[in-house]
Amino acid sequence: MSDNRNDVSRAWGLEKLGIERRASTYWNPPTAVLYEHAVRRQEGLIAYGGALVVDTGAHTGRAPNDKFTIDEPGSRDKIWWGVSNHPLSEESFERVWARQRAYMADKELYVQDCYGGADPRYRLPVRIVTEYAWHSLFVRDLLIREHAHDVLRAFVPEFTIIDTPHLSADPATDGTHSGTFILVHLAKKLVLIGGTQYAGEIKKSVFSLLNYLLPQRGVLGMHCSANYGRDKDDVALFFGLSGTGKTTLSTSPDRRLIGDDEHGWSDDGVFNFEGGCYAKVIGIHAESEPEIYETTRMFGTVLENVVIDPETRKLDLDSKRLTENTRAAYPITHVPGADPEGLGGHPRNIFLLTYDAFGVLPPIARLTPEQAMYHYLTGYTSKVAGTEEGVNEPQVVFSPCFGAPFLPLHPKVYARLLGKKIAEHQARCWLVNTGVTGGPYGVGKRIAMPITRSLINSALAGELDDVPTKVNEAFHLSALSRVPRLPPDVLDPRASWPDPEAYDRKAAELARRFEENHRRIDVEI
Incomplete structure (x- = not known):
């Protein structure tokens, strides 16, 4: 029938x-x-504004x-x-x-x-x-x-x-x-x-x-978001696991969104795998994330596990009663200025995003191609609550290519493709910490989104290309000495901790985890 x-x-x-x-x-x-x-x-229920609210159960x-x-x-x-x-x-x-x-x-x-x-x-x-x-x-x-x-x-x-x-x-x-x-x-x-x-x-x-x-x-699959600036040759990629800010950072009013989560990189450029976005919406507000916030009030959007008043149909985007992993699924045309074709040129900038729950990594660092490949294969971040079953608070993980759960082939297949494309197109590479500063998780505070956006905008504008750096051997990155329009202590995570010696102990602990993971990669990968 x-x-x-x-x-x-x-x-x-x-x-x-x-x-x-x-x-x-x-x-x-x-x-x-x-x-x-x-x-x-x-x-489901139709919410005030027109979104469909559903509960995914257990x-x-x-x-x-x-x-x-x-x-x-x-x-x-x-x-x-x-x-x-x-x-x-x-x-x-x-x-x-x-x-x-x-x-x-x-x-x-x-x-x-x-x-x-x-x-x-x-x-x-x-x-x-x-x-x-x-x-x-x-x-x-x-x-x-x-x-x-x-x-x-x-x-x-x-x-x-x-x-x-x-x-x-x-x-x-x-x-x-x-x-x-x-x-x-x-x-x-x-x-x-x-x-x-x-x-x-x-x-x-x-x-x-x-x-x-x-x-x-010969096409690289990537767990990343992507956008471009004044032309399609000014592409930026944002690699990262769920909760690191891929969707938020790629949704920018002065750049066109290609896609928020999954892309391919062929010999002709970057293309979106999808026709929509799947954004975390816990705690978002019109002031801080206006583009994503507006999608929660649009017909066609599916809201997963967002708390809704059954009488007034008003949403409570701050509530974690059902889960921290509240989500909005919406067509990319809901985002002002997004490119519905989902196509761009070759990346000029590649940002590797990490949510550092230890609070020891700088908010941004420049990476050589070798350092970029190290971090790509390391895939360090912290899983945030609700992203997977059984994750109730951030857990330190190493996920090769920032997407191990979605890699049917060996990580080196993807790493070789990425390394080849970085070399061919001279892409600038950056490590961006969207996690905490001033102490570990539970003590420190999450790095403010306006600060992260400012750092990324400076990198996109080329303002950080000639800034002097100091190589951090423990974490395979090049720390920046300064950033325009931001005070120097913003770049120094040690200076943000009230107890510098406590920072040193935590940094040593994380560096040890990096080294152990690197030895495992040498054996298994």
């Missing part, structure tokens, strides 16, 4: 996957229709331990097996897949046919099949839409992602770690998701697929 409005012949229907249908299938419904369905099915972040890559001959020797890529047998996959097909037969389903990748030469046609209407809206916001009806009718997906939140795995028979599952079968071109309502698993599955496919074509 299907609704009459979308009852058209298709080149590649769900029957091609062996999915029987005894309920309605809604093909590429627009935003307004998805709102109606989400409200009718009691999946899972308010990704579940990395529940993601598996199927161990099959075609991809086995390419995958970086280990902490980030867990193997699962084809037999286990088939058991879950058979159960999921049977489960879907009597369920209303929502289908969005879209693309990962703004560059037509590298984009991935992907079909997203969801049990929830709001998940379909989330996908419509974040991926790249196809608007032509004739193209949609003839759409043939290269990969299909199927999301059924209320279907759980059986760890005893399926070999999973819990009832939650994210199963990636590269040979069958399928991703199966279940046991979680958190929509971010869909988004990151597309990113992981592109990170597997594109490097084999």
Whole structure:
């Protein structure tokens, strides 16, 4: 069955996957229709201003331990097996897949046919099949839409992602770690998701697929945001894990946003993998982050786990009652001045963002290409509360390429590509600490966003290119002696601590962690 409005012949229907249908299938419904369905099915509430507010239940972040890559001959020797890529047998996959097909037969389903990748030469046609209407809206916001009806009718997906939140795995028979599952079968071109309502698993599955496919074509996949200045050749990249400020720092009124989270870098330049943004909104205000704040008051935005008054429908963006990982998913056209094409030239500046919970790194430092590659492979930051299951306060992590959970291939594959492109295009590289200063987490204060923006603007303007530096051997960076319009003590984290000797002890502790991680990288990577 299907609704009459979308009852058209298709080149590649769900029957091609062996999915029987005894309920309605809604093909590429627009935003307004998805709102109606989400409200009718009691999946969410419409907030004051027009956003759709939803609750993701027990899972308010990704579940990395529940993601598996199927161990099959075609991809086995390419995958970086280990902490980030867990193997699962084809037999286990088939058991879950058979159960999921049977489960879907009597369920209303929502289908969005879209693309990962703004560059037509590298984009991935992907079909997203969801049990929830709001998940379909989330996908419509974040991926790249196809608007032509004739193209949609003839759409043939290269990969299909199927999301059924209320279907759980059986760890005893399926070999999973819990009832939650994210199963990636590269040979069958399928991703199966279940046991979680958190929509971010869909988004990151597309990113992981592109990170597997594109490097084999000489294109670097990057966990970064990107924007450009007066022309498309003035591109800046902002690498970093969730919570480091990628979205906030790339959303600037005097620069055009290419994208906020995932990009490719080809021989022709940078291109967005997505068509929307997925921003953390905990504690944001109109004064400090006006562009992102305004999206929380727009029709089409999906707000995850934001506290809402059920009577007045007013939002409480400061509340952490459900999670710190409150999110807004919205189309990039919600951002004033964003580039809807999602294309730019080659980067002039590359910023590696870290949330330093130790409070010992400077707010900005210049990096030589060698230092940049060291920090890229190190990927130091602190996971912030709510980003993943079980993270309730910042934890120090080392995530190669600032995105280990999304790297199907060996980190050195991505590092070699980045190093080659930095050398070819003479990109300037910087380490930016968006974490705390004046003491460790719990004692010090987070570096104010206006200060970080000022430092980045100075770097973009070329004002820091000739500033004298002093090499910090322990942390592989070049500390700046001064920055225009800012007092010198802002650049010196030791001077911000009331007890300099306490700073020295904490710095030595973090330096030891860096060295231990570097030795591990030499062995494992």
